[in-house]
Amino acid sequence: MANQLNLRIDRSSPVPLYHQVVQGIEAAIHTGVLEPGSRLENEIDLAAQLNLSRPTMRKAMDELVRSGLLVRKRGVGTQVVSSQVRRPLELSSLYDDLSNNGSKPTTDVLSFSHEEADAAIRKALQLPAGAKVYHFARLRKVGGKPLALMENWVRDDITAIDEAALASQGLYGILRNGGVNFRLASQRIGAMIANDYQAPLLETTAGSALVTMERTAVDDTGRMVETGHHVYRADSYSFEMTLVQR
């Protein structure tokens, strides 16, 4: 078979060996060195070729299987999954997604306040009575075209937030700089009809379709950091994801 994966493992690098393998195989699939549908060599030989132990090799493959790039079958082997299966939905913000895509998003801060959280928000963020939060609404545009209308509530005991930072940086960037390590988020995606408030802001007509998303994000200490309600123009945004059977 002579796969010639051409992976180079740098044992002096701080990035873990299994992750170097993940990156290498991802790159090979992306550049077409590994064609969709082709079979990989077996784990043991691959590990031997790279001077790695099998557990390390397996850990790398586990990740690739989980992310939907590979499919394994006992007694048969490991295959590069077909094709145009896209990236899984990742824990990132809209701002990141757009930036990575080469677009240049801009943000209008429509309202901003530092106020006492009401009962619903306290429940969502698991805050005690009397706690204060940042509450703000933003309009995100890309290429001058409005794309999303976002309303968020953020706990105030992590880092200070002000209007100017929000206009220039994106919420998740601010929070990460403030030392927040996001770990997970639960979200709900649905649909609604644009109302008279939303329609002009999104430069569409009342009655057009919007994608809705509610999200609550948790950091590595288990705190609920942020909750929000976003709406997107259905003609310019949709959620893509890959589900993996376990």
Add this chain to the structure above:
Amino acid sequence: MANQLNLRIDRSSPVPLYHQVVQGIEAAIHTGVLEPGSRLENEIDLAAQLNLSRPTMRKAMDELVRSGLLVRKRGVGTQVVSSQVRRPLELSSLYDDLSNNGSKPTTDVLSFSHEEADAAIRKALQLPAGAKVYHFARLRKVGGKPLALMENWVRDDITAIDEAALASQGLYGILRNGGVNFRLASQRIGAMIANDYQAPLLETTAGSALVTMERTAVDDTGRMVETGHHVYRADSYSFEMTLVQR
């Protein structure tokens, strides 16, 4: 601390040890034995208590972290994250979801044919020219109320499908019985406005909001098995999921 997790590991069971641990901890979180925010004992002690090796214990915890129930932090420990964080979106069908929920879904088969695939479907399922597929539209109701309008294309070289089976069983059930082991699916969720065809079938008015979902499912041999386009009434359905940072 004396966690008293009260897990029992059955070494004679065919279910893997790490999975027994996963189930046990899931149950403990679900029943409230492990409270949200509480810290678990460290991996090594837990493994010792259950007479398991640390890698096995870690594998169990990895899964729980991935599913969003636990949060780990190096040098600190492992915490129950929960609260109302919901289940991740799983690779299952609407029929399964509803059945597991105690509801009793019914299905009307609106159209059914066994026809030659057009170019778009051949591309989505990666079929050669001239290949035939099953093509059908279904209306899914729960409690007599219409919920989803589904149009699907399924390759015909796996198992035979007929109208009667579709009306009584759910597509994924039929395919699983036919020997298909689903591995992953890529899907896209968006929104649209109900048109004159969809509205009466879903017993709503033209212009109301619908959630749209396009999905292509892949089995363990890497074959694209099924692709479809579904629309749901936005007032009765939304997609919930948990995203985990890696």
Add this chain to the structure above:
DNA sequence: AACATTCTAATGTCAGGACAAACTATTGAC
């Protein structure tokens, strides 16, 4: 009292080995 240093506890990474289970393909029997 404030600060830097050291220590400890916990998770993160990696190795090497052993056996089990599932699928494929070949071989053998009828």
Add this chain to the structure above:
DNA sequence: GTCAATAGTTTGTCCTGACATTAGAATGTT
């Protein structure tokens, strides 16, 4: 020639052991 038993390949599970890295607490110094 068809079908069943068998052997071989590959992934799945599990073990023991070791060291690295990080976060936070305790300690000591100024």
